[in-house]
Amino acid sequence: MNFSRLCTPNEHLINRRQWLGGTAAGLLGLACPTLADELKKKAKQVLFVWLDGGLSQLESWDPKPNTQFGGPFRAIPTAVPGIQVSELLPRTAKQMQHLAIVRSLCTKDNSHSAGVARIQRGDPKNRGVTYPFFGSAVAKWLGAGESGLPPYIWIKPGSGGFIPEDAGFLGPKYGALALGDGKPPENLLLNKSLTEADDIERNELRAKLDQRYAEQRRREVVEAQQYIFDMAAQLRKHRAIFDQSTFAPKDVERYGSHEFGRHMLLARRVLEAGVRFVKVNSYGWDTHGDNFNGHANLVPKVDQAFASLIEDLADRKMLDNVLVVMMSEFGRTPRINGHIGRDHWPEAWSLVMAGCGVKRGVVVGKTNNLGTYVDGPEHDIGHLFHTWFKALGVDPQNNEYDNNRQPLPIAHDDCQPIAELLS
Amino acid sequence: MLRPASVIAVLCAFAMASVVSAEPLHREIDRLIAARAGDVPAARPADDAEFLRRIYLDLAGRIPSVQEARAFLDDESTDKRAQLIDRLLASPDYPRRMQEQFHVMLMERLGDHPEWQKYLRESFAANKPWDQLAREILGGGLQDGQPKGAAFFYAKRLENYGQNPVDYPGLTRDVGRLFLGMDLACAQCHNHLFIKSYKQADFQGLHAFFQNTFLAGGLNIGEKPTTQKLGFQSVFKKEPLETAPRVPGLPELELPAIEKGKEFIKAPDPKTKAPGVLRFSPLAKLAEQLPTAENAAFSKNIVNRLWWVMLGRGLVHPLDLHHADNPASHPELLDLLAKEFVEHKYDIQWLLRELALSQTYQRSSVLPNAAEPPSPALFLVAHEKRVSAEQLLHSMLEATGERANVKEGTALDQLQLKFLRAFANPRREPEDTFNPSLKAALFVLNDDTVLGWLNPKSGNLAQRLADLQDADKLAEELYLSVLARRPTGLEKQEVAAYLMKKGDQREQAIKHLAWALLASTEFSVNH
Incomplete structure (x- = not known):
């Protein structure tokens, strides 16, 4: 029997003033107040790069050249002596002094449909509830901050809109604002029949009506309505962020003029604007056939944009406060199949992270000589959720969700932070 | 007054x-x-x-x-x-209104089907009693002579959604919520932790009605024979339990011993995809046992929901948490x-x-x-009640005097889709509270649709207003058209002053005035 989005009996009680899509609420009210106040000063942010499908660890962070399953690519040295990565990552190799590689991932799901959500929800113990994605969780714990923008922005190819599903039991207001193709929400720009002066004038007329209507009525309704109109105005004020035509040509060249490059450049802007959590998706990481040409095509684009962004965050001193994670749903099989492809492999794979108190220039964990299994302690996604939360100042030991009186740990109860990753 | x-x-x-x-x-x-x-x-x-x-x-x-x-x-x-x-x-508006209301309440934006809409419209036009509606919907259209459209309630919920398996627990939950006012979701894996009367056996008993249902194609619901009780156990206490189909509060069904091979009165036809007729059909039993006068939960749920439709809040609130500790x-x-x-x-x-x-x-x-x-x-x-996407569309057409310019059929359907995108909740989110959204605000602010209606065209509001030279008369026509009330003295003065200020930009002034009323909270809620 499958489990639907269950165990949210009181969810109707939650005031669903969700962000776009459904509803709206005071963004500053999103996070639990005391913690939010404390964290606001530090202004921690997250960049979460999701390579949808599976990046081959052997063609990226854990190369095994000249071994049975190693494939054709060489390993190259990085800025940190003793650490090598695949030759498909030459630019990122030069940023290794900022990065931490984890080579000991061992997760539990190798099916696509379940994998994305399972990993991004941190694969907690099944208590019959749908956990939030990492982005929604961070939105909940750290709030929107003072950017005037939503706390969780998702830059992705394809369609956009508000994605409430990511929020799970937290309720739709913690969902993601997806910028499909990096574009702003529909109807954000002023209708072409209107001037800025028109817009101010008509909204003054509207505000006057609302004020009069509100005078003798319960406050909530008018306030919620006013809030979303203010938010619309705020977002439009920030519309320059979404205008990709104003990217500096030099930056476009560095990040790459391809889709992922532009989206990562947009991510930098959105982070600079103070958005709490930015997710960037790249699709097509499913090389069951022709794995090596596939990676030779896909990885360099990621290398270019990722290395540029790390370099920029470091230059801007943002890396102290921005947690960067780049990962997939799973790794790929060491065994090379009959289609010269690699299949799904959750048993032993890698990810890369940086910033926000994560140790710099380190590799944590290792696989055996053939790269088939983890050699030493294995790390599930739950360990990483503990690590990330801890890096963000939300210690899973001291914080838990309150799902209408049902206390829930924020990360898998049997996992702990990976101490070697945290400085 | x-x-x-x-x-x-x-x-x-x-x-x-x-x-x-x-x-x-x-x-x-x-x-x-x-x-x-x-x-x-x-x-x-x-x-x-x-x-x-x-x-x-x-x-x-x-x-x-x-x-x-x-x-x-x-x-x-x-x-x-x-x-x-x-x-x-x-009036003919009434069945349409109830069709929209019950569609939103029962389907929660999961999807739509013309047969379902027709079924609802005809049912409310005939003022069909609620117990009959519930029998038809819960029976899944399996019996001969049952209206096909009623089966959509199940059909949509028995679909695979993307790569996900059929959400049977979700179906069970919805039947409990929408027909009995009981959200048994938390009792799927164990007795409810906070609600004493919601037992795992209630969830599983209700669930057992649906365990063998499937979507045979189109609106055809099929049932495989139910010969065994449904096994389950609590996640807290590993002890095997079982239940036959059972409506909460009623005894379990007796599973009749039927000789293998003789389960069907009418065998399924693989050619026509007709699902066949079972000798013992749990869905038929559910339709017989749940919507009855003896089942207090059934009547209390619906009167509470109709109360909510009119009064904006349930006597029992939230609507699907009827139980002793939430009187x-x-x-x-x-x-x-x-x-x-x-x-x-x-x-x-x-x-x-x-x-x-x-x-x-x-x-x-x-x-x-x-x-x-x-x-x-x-x-x-x-x-102050939420105005649904449907109510908003009809109301905006009425307010702007554009109703005559939009033909029933494709044009109206396309507008409806636009309004649903802008104003409806996401799938599975009950639309039981007023919750304004940013995308709705952006739609009202900048989409061509609504703004286009404010350009003068024969007989529409903007044209009627343009033809009125007297500012007081204009204000009255405007407020009556959009807010269904006459303006106060102060409001008349403001309209006059604004028109004066805009001078020869009269058309634009009228457009801004009308837009402000349409975008106002007073228009956006049912107060």
Whole structure:
């Protein structure tokens, strides 16, 4: 029997003033107040790069050249002596002094449909509830901050809109604002029949009506309505962020003029604007056939944009406060199949992270000589959720969700932070 | 603006209620609401314009046209409210409105189907009793002669959604929530932790009705024979349990011993995909056992939901948490509504009419003069209700005078899709509260659709306003058309001043004025 989005009996009680899509609420009210106040000063942010499908660890962070399953690519040295990565990552190799590689991932799901959500929800113990994605969780714990923008922005190819599903039991207001193709929400720009002066004038007329209507009525309704109109105005004020035509040509060249490059450049802007959590998706990481040409095509684009962004965050001193994670749903099989492809492999794979108190220039964990299994302690996604939360100042030991009186740990109860990753 | 007639009506209602018990239901409602309120002051009665707009939105699914508004406000007959209620219940708008309301309530934006819409429309046009509707929907259209469209409730929920398996627990949960007012979701894996009366056996018993159902294609629901009880165990106590299909509160079904190979009266036909007819059909049993007068949860759920449709909040609130620790705000009233509804053979029109006639329904949403607003659960002030995407579309067309320019069929359907995108909740999110969204605001602010309606075209609002030279007349036409009320003196002055200020930019001034009214909270909620 499958489990639907269950165990949210009181969810109707939650005031669903969700962000776009459904509803709206005071963004500053999103996070639990005391913690939010404390964290606001530090202004921690997250960049979460999701390579949808599976990046081959052997063609990226854990190369095994000249071994049975190693494939054709060489390993190259990085800025940190003793650490090598695949030759498909030459630019990122030069940023290794900022990065931490984890080579000991061992997760539990190798099916696509379940994998994305399972990993991004941190694969907690099944208590019959749908956990939030990492982005929604961070939105909940750290709030929107003072950017005037939503706390969780998702830059992705394809369609956009508000994605409430990511929020799970937290309720739709913690969902993601997806910028499909990096574009702003529909109807954000002023209708072409209107001037800025028109817009101010008509909204003054509207505000006057609302004020009069509100005078003798319960406050909530008018306030919620006013809030979303203010938010619309705020977002439009920030519309320059979404205008990709104003990217500096030099930056476009560095990040790459391809889709992922532009989206990562947009991510930098959105982070600079103070958005709490930015997710960037790249699709097509499913090389069951022709794995090596596939990676030779896909990885360099990621290398270019990722290395540029790390370099920029470091230059801007943002890396102290921005947690960067780049990962997939799973790794790929060491065994090379009959289609010269690699299949799904959750048993032993890698990810890369940086910033926000994560140790710099380190590799944590290792696989055996053939790269088939983890050699030493294995790390599930739950360990990483503990690590990330801890890096963000939300210690899973001291914080838990309150799902209408049902206390829930924020990360898998049997996992702990990976101490070697945290400085 | 207390009208003497209504004051007398209120006084009479209270005076008579104390001596006579066989009162019409609407008087009993007011008596029970007043009894619970004690000294807490209530809002004044809604004035004619408030009542007018509210009753149109609730029973016709739209605001009144400017002619309808004028006619009602100028009507001096003392029983004009009751007359209007009856007129609207008999109008072709009523079945459409109920079709939309029940579609949103039962499908929660999961999807849509023309046969389902036709089924709902025809059912409400015929004022089909609720127990019959529930029997048809819960029976899944398996029996001969059952309306096919009713099967959509199951059909949509038995689809695979993307790569996910069929969400049987979700279906179980929805039947419990929508027909019994019990959200048993948390009792899937264990007895509910906080609600004593929600047992895992209740969830599993209800679940057992659906374990062998499947979507045979189109709107055809199929059932595989149910020969065994459903096994389950609690995640807390590893002890094997089992249940036959069982409606919560009733005994388990007896599974008849049927010889293998003889389960079907009419075998499934793989060619036509006809799912066949079982000798023992759990769905047929569910349809027989759940919607009955003996099943109190069934009647209480629906009267609570119809109360919510009209009053904006359930007597039991949230709507799907009926249980001992979450009692109705007015338990006697809920019991009375349920009892009378059953006695009136589940007549939805009758109940809506009684609710609409009550003083409780006809309160203003303007707060009484008191330090603290009264608790919402006392029903002493009208709740500001959400206006659905459908109501909003019909109302905007009415307000802008564009209704005549949009033909039924494709044009209207496309507009409806746009409005759903902008104003409807995501799938599975009940639309039971007012929750404005940014995408809705952006739609109203900048989408061509609504702004286009504010350009003058023959007979539309902008044109009618452009033709009025007198600023007071213009203000009256504008406010009556959009807000279904006449402007106050101050509002007339403001309109005149704004028109004056804009000078020869009159067309644009009119557009801004009309837009401001359409985008206002007063227009966006049913107050």
